Amino acid sequence: MIKAIILDKDGTLIELGKTWDQPSVDVTNLLLDKTDLNDEDKEAFRKHMGVEGDTVVANSIYAAGSIIDQAREFSKILDMPLSKIEEILEDTYLNYVKGHGEHVLVMDGAMNALEALKDDYILAVVTNDNRRIAEETLKLANIDQYFEFVGGADDFGPKPNPNALHEIARRYNIRLDEMIYVGDSTVDMEYGKHTHASIGLATEESHREHLKEADYIISHFDELLDTLDIINAAQ
Incomplete structure (x- = not known):
């Protein structure tokens, strides 16, 4: 039987756009202003990171990657220590x-x-965000x-590194x-392969298209309990 439900945060528990669009745009512009790139190359880099206009694209580096993933991309165009880039990114988001x-x-x-599941399962969040941001977001x-x-x-390395799952175990x-x-992302479905099943949320x-490796796909949280019943019944 399933004993623990582990959830991603952004795009799964928390709406992605309203929380992360603006700070992602802001920090991109802030860091790009420190480069020597021309306007065309800056726009290409924005798209590479997942910024289109004033929004973040689903399954992009910004939407699914960790702060260290994002910092490594910026380090390719910035003459700045990786740790400093990480600090700027984390501080901006937080x-x-x-x-x-x-x-x-x-x-x-x-x-x-969550209210329906809390008495029967261990509930946990594993995110590619840094923990300070995750805890503050869940609190808010x-x-x-x-x-x-x-x-x-x-704390545990970015997904799909399974260290956090081993710590929960x-x-x-x-x-x-x-x-x-x-x-809700490709990396989430890869991460879920370390567990009994990966469930993709596609609203x-x-x-x-980002959830091709999912074992199950739901379009709304209302479907999660029925999906769990199916999984438990099959064991």
Whole structure:
């Protein structure tokens, strides 16, 4: 039987656009202004990172990658220590979240699902965000109380590195095949392969293309409980 449900944060628990579009655009412009790139190359780099206009594209480096992943891309065009780039990225995101709590919105149906699951499963978040940002975001969204474990890329390495899953297994004396992972990106589905099953959340039809490796796909959190029933019944 499944004993733990591990969830991604952005795009899964928390609406991606309202939380991360603006700080991603802001920090991109801030760092690009420190380069010698021409306007055409700057625009190409924005698209490479996942910024189109004033929004972040799903499954992009910004949407699915860790801060270290993002910093490594910037280090290719910036004469700046990697650690300094990471610091600028983390501070920009954290300050934005703290100052714009009204933009931190829970995905439709997520709160009801967490309330229904909390008594029967260990609930955890593993994200490619750094832990400080993750904990602040969950707190502002008023869902932090549901999670016994929050793992960030700065503590355990970015997904699909399974270190955080092994820590959950050690801490709660369960196996990886007694967990499932819920996410919205290609890397999430790869990460979920370390568990019993990966469940992809696709709130839009176009997002399904990022979830080809998913064991199950749901379009709304209302479907998560039924999917868990199917998984448990098959064991």
